[in-house]
Amino acid sequence: MLIAAIVGATLAFLIGRYLSRDWVSRQMEQHPKFKAIDLAVAKEGWKIVLLTRLCPVFPFNLLNYAFGVTQVSLKDYILGSFGIIPGTLMYVYIGSLAGNLSMINTSYQPITSETQVWQWLMRVVGLIATVAVTVYITKVAQKALAQSVALEEITTHDKTNNHSDI
Structure with missing residues (x-):
């Protein structure tokens, strides 16, 4: 699934780049x-x-084409696209949890109530940890991206002003 997502994103990048x-x-x-x-x-x-891949606020499909029209190299684009891994892991975990929930009361093995409580506790802790890590990475990514764009705007503005003084 991960490889297919990166290949699909790369194809969209190339379409944006060449069209x-x-x-x-x-x-x-x-x-x-x-x-x-x-x-x-x-x-x-x-x-x-x-x-941007770490931040789920940005629509991935649009980003694929948008990066294609920027100056980012194909190599950098593919390397950076591995940032979809944390979000993918979270979605897989949530899907796995949903699958486990759907199988409750369908197994033929007797499960003690204590075992069931521990299973639920581990699922909830795992879900909370996955969501917390994803939220934390998102906040760090948004902050770093905003700083990078702001720094580039300042640099571009300074260059423009210096050239107009000449």
Whole structure:
């Protein structure tokens, strides 16, 4: 599943790169903020891709095409796309938990009430830990991404102002 997701994302990236890049480049010339994001992605490619993959706020399908029109390299894009692993693990765990819940009272093995309590406790602790790690990684990713884009905007703004003084 993970490999298929990365292959699919890479194909969408390539479609964005070869079908839309020229038009988007012309549009970015008119919008300094988008240009700053493009430059940030070019400099810190795999990190930016990784951080956006860790953050479930960003729609993955749209990101696949969006990164295709930036200056990020294919290698950096693929490396950064491994940031989908924590979210994938969380969804797999939740699916596994749902499957286990659906099988309650269907097994033929007698289960003591104490064993059942411990099983539930482990499931709940595992779910809470998975969600907590995902939320924490999301917050760290959002903060780092915002800092990177802000730094690139400042750098671009300073360069623009220095050139206008000459």
